[in-house]
Each structure stands twice: as structure tokens, then as C-alpha cells.
Amino acid sequence: MANILDIFSTHTGERLLRRSVAVCNISKDKIHNGFILALPTILAIMKKEKSLEKIETGDLIHFIEEEDIINTGEKVLHDLLEEEHLEKLKDFGALIGIEHENFVQILHLTSGFLSVLINEILKKDTNLQFNEVVKNLTGEENNLNRKFTQVLVKNSDSPGIVDSAEQISLNRDNDKDDESILGGFTGGR
Secondary structure (H helix, E strand, O other): OHHHHHHHHOOHHHHHHHHHHHHHHOOHHHHHHHHHHHHHHHHHHOOOOOOOOOOOOHHHHHHHOOOHHHHHHHHHHHHHHHHHHHHHHHHHHHHOOOOHHHHHHHHHHHHHHHHHHHHHHHHHOOOOOHHHHHHHHOOOOOOOOOHHHHHHHOOOOOOOOOOHHHHHHHHOOOOOOOOOOOOOOOOOO
16 A cells, blocks of 8 residues: 655655755755655645645656745645644654754645645546545555556656566556566466
8 A cells, every 4th residue: 555655665755855855955864754754744734625726837756856846835835724833833843853944844845745746646537536635645545556656656668567666666556457568478488
């Protein structure tokens, strides 16, 4: 079953960490710990929402690598929380040894990343509801694992016949109708 913390088993998660280290100028370990705290926290806050403002971007990887993830996340976070609650949340970084201003950046990165991730999943299936996606990302439900994996794993050079290491690490279940790279070949001489 995939949930939001599984992001760090993918190249997308590595890209997010690498970009976050560059933006925040703190160690990868601190950034990772900040995400471990912030991702589920922001998702829990999002669960009470009916929707988020749509953010127009290329795709998730382009957003992580090229877009202004901090400002996007700041807007999302301010839409989610009143100022009083936001100030309390900003102090959580002290619990794991991250300075206030760095944790605020991690909160913004988290909010921007989650909003684009959710929008990408919703684009894959227009019949999905916002709360359904959020529940899947928290691990509460698990009927969107394939869509979650498709958004995180971009294999433009592969026809998708062989699972990538990312898909395997996310425990993707193969359907009976999945193609085999061997076709009907069973071996032998």
C-alpha cells in the first residue's frame, strides 16, 4: 500500500529532497525529518477541506525542479490555515531540532508539493474527489495506488512493460492483464 511517505522511495522524492536542500540550505537529514513531520500534518489539515485551488504547472517533476515551490506552498498554506493556527504549526520544527525559519520553508515546500501531487492525481481521473485522494495519501484508503505511482514515476523512455525499481518499491500490484516482456515465450530449446 502506498502512502505519502513512500515518496522517498522514488526518484521524485530524491528530487524533492535535493531541491529542498538547495532552497533551505540545511542538511538533507534535517530536510527529510522535516518532511516526515510536515507531510502527514499538512495532509491531516487538508482532510477537512473539500478542495484546493488548482495550480497550473507542467507536471510534478517540472514543478519540483523548476517552479517557485516556496511561494506556491505559502499561498496554499495560507488558504488552509488561519494565521493563529499557522503560527502554532510553524513552531513544530523545534520538536525535531529545525530552526523556525527553516521549518517554515519546509512547510511551504510540503504544501506546494502536496497541492500539485493531488492536482496531478485528480487530472488522471476526473471522477475522483479531493478527499478520496487525500485519504489514499494518508494510507486510510488504498484504491489509488496505481494513479499515485503513475504520478510519481515518470518513465517516458519505457513502454511500461517492465516495472521500474520505484514501482517495485511502492509495492505495485500487477494486474492479470499486465503485459509481459517475454510475451508467450516460456523458454527451452
